Amino acid sequence: MGVECFVTGGTGFIGQHLVAYLSAQGHTIRVLMRRPERLAELREQIDTLGGCASRVFAVAGDLQRDTLGLSLADREVLRHASVVFHLGAHFAWGLSIEQSRAVNVEGAKRVALLAAEQKSRLVMIGGYMLKNHDHLQRIGIDPRYPQRTNWPAVYRQVGGYEASKLEAHFATLDVMAARGGEMTVVHPATVCGHSRTGHIVDGQPLVELIRNLVQGKLTAVPGTARHWLPLVTVDYLVELVAACAFDPAMAGQELLALDEQTPDLRELLKQLAHPLGIKSPNYFISLRLLKLLLRIPPVARRLNTQPEALDFIQTTRFDTTAVEQFANRHGIAKPEIRQSLQHTATFVNSHCLARGQAR
Ligand SMILES: NC(=O)c1ccc[n+]([C@@H]2O[C@H](COP(=O)([O-])OP(=O)(O)OC[C@H]3O[C@@H](n4cnc5c(N)ncnc54)[C@H](OP(=O)(O)O)[C@@H]3O)[C@@H](O)[C@H]2O)c1
Incomplete structure (x- = not known):
């Protein structure tokens, strides 16, 4: 009711x-x-x-x-x-x-x-x-x-x-x-775009990440092989x-x-780049160095990134047992995150980058 x-x-x-x-x-x-x-x-x-x-x-x-x-x-x-x-x-x-x-x-x-x-x-x-x-x-x-x-x-x-x-x-x-x-x-x-349609709106952190990838501003992966963006x-x-x-x-x-299956950041960027036919970065840049560089305003503008955004990239792992049990109890299926990333990249490319803003 x-x-x-x-x-x-x-x-x-x-x-x-x-x-x-x-x-x-x-x-x-x-x-x-x-x-x-x-x-x-x-x-x-x-x-x-x-x-x-x-x-x-x-x-x-x-x-x-x-x-x-x-x-x-x-x-x-x-x-x-x-x-x-x-x-x-x-x-x-x-x-x-x-x-x-x-x-x-x-x-x-x-x-x-x-x-x-x-x-x-x-x-x-x-x-x-x-x-x-x-x-x-x-x-x-x-x-x-x-x-x-x-x-x-x-x-x-x-x-x-x-x-x-x-x-x-x-x-x-x-x-x-x-x-x-x-x-x-x-x-x-x-938050990633919709798992089937990829729908997401401009201004979301993931849209900025995809934009930077497409515009060649992400030439190195922030962090190390252990860093991820849940x-x-x-x-x-x-x-x-x-x-x-x-x-x-x-x-x-x-x-x-939170989806514990989210890949590490390098792999995440690869999943986003794949449907767009572009290269993703292979090398790493330390977060500490990147944060120092971003304190220089022209660099922050050029890289379209703010130091605050980097705090969400981390090595901490989280216990997701509770959410998995809750989802099972309510019959909520967890979508496949890699496919969702690819759909999001495709959506962003055609709606946010090519034609301006997505609502
Ligand atoms: N997106 C993420 O990755 C993420 C992750 C973790 C937590 N969250 C949290 O999830 C919530 C929703 O996030 P979102 O990504 O959907 O945000 P969003 O797209 O930026 O939307 C923000 C919403 O807040 C409204 N709002 C802003 N200032 C307001 C005001 N003074 N009075 C009334 N409404 C106001 C906006 O209304 P207008 O249309 O009038 O601007 C809009 O509806 C937030 O609490 C955010 O902190 C988001």
Whole structure:
């Protein structure tokens, strides 16, 4: 039976796929939109992605505004939402502490308050760096005592986007604990295009990687033979997120959505290059050296890379037993990641590089 859902970030990459999936399942979806006049465009996209556009509605608002900038009438309508999915975020490199906090931390707290107040289940999208405990320790976060974190120091080390996502996670847990709200967090790895169509949108980290490969800016593999960029396909992720929302056992739980079969970075680049008939790099450049080079602005511009992006390339391996068991329990099949990479490269080449932006 269909239920009412409220989705923030529903116009974004993962959000579009989530709204398409949920609406195809018969749910009614209300999407927080800064520009509600773009609903027709969103609906068209939802249909293209296999969803049911007539079940999708806009709610005017902004994560940066008090009480999300909702009208009283919309606030009443949203009270019927069984689930609030929070995906909205300001994703960009080089954000200041103020810019990133205003949307990613304060916005997340506002969404959590709304969910807790009206007793909706909150499904929050975090990020997989929250499950890299060595990394958290290195940058001064002890997940058992997040209140001891020197946040400005974390922002200086890892940049506004990542730091604000980390801070938002702990701030949201606090809000929900204080208000007795029910919350599930899904932590995705870097998101790959759709496993069959390759659909992805411009601005996603993987699109930039493919762009750099095609434009000959990636002449060496960042890191070593042990480095990888963990991925998850958008369709697998969205199925996991939706299943979490309606599984009572997932209340109060966190799920790492990451495909352990993602190849190492050199092989990943090979898989992306193959369908495009281009060469991928064979040699490595140390991450430390690359980060130093990227501090020189003309070099960063020339290579179209920011030092913050390199933090996601790592040697840490993750325990994915929980997500595999969860997927099995819900009958969710994990797509083949190498094929998904090839489809994504083909999609990016024909939609993002050749014809401009993909929605
Ligand atoms: N993509 C990844 O590889 C990845 C990996 C791990 C975690 N995540 C997390 O997953 C979530 C979704 O990511 P994504 O890749 O789908 O992001 P995206 O494509 O950049 O979309 C961001 C969404 O947030 C909305 N948004 C931004 N600022 C807002 C504001 N002030 N008020 C209301 N809405 C606002 C955007 O709306 P507009 O249309 O108005 O701009 C858009 O719908 C984020 O929380 C991200 O941190 C993503």
